[in-house]
Amino acid sequence: MAGKREGKGFKGFVFSIDAILAVSIMVIFIAASFLLIAKSSQDAYASLQMVRLGKDMLAVLEKSGTFALWDKEVLERTMNSSLPQGAGFHLQLDTYKYVNSTFALVDSGHYGQQLPRSTNVYGARRDFVTMSNGETEYTIARLWIW
Amino acid sequence: MLLIKLFGVKRGAAMKAQANPVDFMAGVFIFMVVFAYFMILWSIFSSRYAERTEALDCELSSIAIADHLVNSGGYPANWTAAPLGAQSVGFANRPNELDWARISSFASLPYASQKQLLGTAHDFLIRIDSPDGASYAQIGQAPNSSARLSEVTRLAMLNGTIVDLRVRIYER
Numbered sequence: 001m002a003g004k005r006e007g008k009g010f011k012g013f014v015f016s017i018d019a020i021l022a023v024s025i026m027v028i029f030i031a032a033s034f035l036l037i038a039k040s041s042q043d044a045y046a047s048l049q050m051v052r053l054g055k056d057m058l059a060v061l062e063k064s065g066t067f068a069l070w071d072k073e074v075l076e077r078t079m080n081s082s083l084p085q086g087a088g089f090h091l092q093l094d095t096y097k098y099v100n101s102t103f104a105l106v107d108s109g110h111y112g113q114q115l116p117r118s119t120n121v122y123g124a125r126r127d128f129v130t131m132s133n134g135e136t137e138y139t140i141a142r143l144w145i146w
Numbered sequence: 147m148l149l150i151k152l153f154g155v156k157r158g159a160a161m162k163a164q165a166n167p168v169d170f171m172a173g174v175f176i177f178m179v180v181f182a183y184f185m186i187l188w189s190i191f192s193s194r195y196a197e198r199t200e201a202l203d204c205e206l207s208s209i210a211i212a213d214h215l216v217n218s219g220g221y222p223a224n225w226t227a228a229p230l231g232a233q234s235v236g237f238a239n240r241p242n243e244l245d246w247a248r249i250s251s252f253a254s255l256p257y258a259s260q261k262q263l264l265g266t267a268h269d270f271l272i273r274i275d276s277p278d279g280a281s282y283a284q285i286g287q288a289p290n291s292s293a294r295l296s297e298v299t300r301l302a303m304l305n306g307t308i309v310d311l312r313v314r315i316y317e318r
Contacts, residue, residue: 026180029180029184030183030184033184033187033188033191036191036195037187037190037191037194045202045205045206045209048209049209049298052209052213052300053299053300053301056216056242056300056301056302057301059241059242059301059302060242060301060302060303060308063242063243063303064303064306064307064308078308081277081278082277082301082308082310084299
């Protein structure tokens with residue numbers, strides 16, 4: 001048996017290895033070229049722009065005093081007119097008061113549409129402090145846009 | 147048997163470990179097909195890659211310029227006193243709060259100086275509009291319809307109102 005394996009049955013071994021190597025290299029080349037072509041058509045900076053737009057949106061809403069109004073209609077109208085056409089958003093505002101050495105949630109508001117499940121969503125967050133009736137309020141604004 | 151008849155090679159010891167011309171021709175043919183396929187793909191990809199690189203360069207420039215204009219006041223801080231001596235320009239006195247004096251100082255400069263201060267070799271157009279379309283400022287040169295361009299929109303405040311700052315970078 002051993003003689004047979006080392007003799008007749010082993011003659012094509014070098015050619016088999018040669019063929020396997022050639023096919024492997026060819027598959028790697030083809031896969032690499034398809035991968036590079038697919039990557040070249042992606043927009044590398046789209047996510048960066050969306051994140052910056054989200055941060056800008058929260059900053060201008062705070063600076064323009066829109067958050068302070070706590071008016072759902074004004075907030076949604078401002079966001080719809082400022083974001084690009086076709087963009088969706090969901091905004092969550094959580095307001096806390098510092099009472100008895102702890103932060104207590106006193107208000108939570110949700111605005112805009114429900115978060116989608118099947119598309120890329122980009123998030124931004126902004127924390128700010130306001131005064132209401134002589135009391136300090138801490139608000140966390142979380143924005144998701146898509 | 148066919149090979150033996152065609153090439154007159156005898157079966158047995160004379161055939162062992164000998165590469166015959168059909169093997170060689172088949173190998174060369176397959177290699178040439180794969181090589182030609184690869185060269186065609188490479189040619190397509192390299193031209194597409196060059197175009198993509200130029201587009202990304204434009205996009206990156208527009209993102210960087212828009213970011214700088216919206217978040218920075220420029221250098222030196224009082225560059226509006228002598229705009230031609232500015233080392234970099236920015237429109238903001240605080241992040242996302244634009245300053246009209248800075249915008250008008252930059253708008254008063256010649257186009258070549260504006261390009262130099264923005265640090266771009268590409269042509270540009272900066273527009274500041276309200277979300278409902280009213281125009282506050284337009285600086286630079288408008289691209290023609292065939293230009294490859296990249297546009298970035300940022301949101302900021304100007305005189306207490308929300309405005310869009312649009313930076314278009316393009317190649318003629």
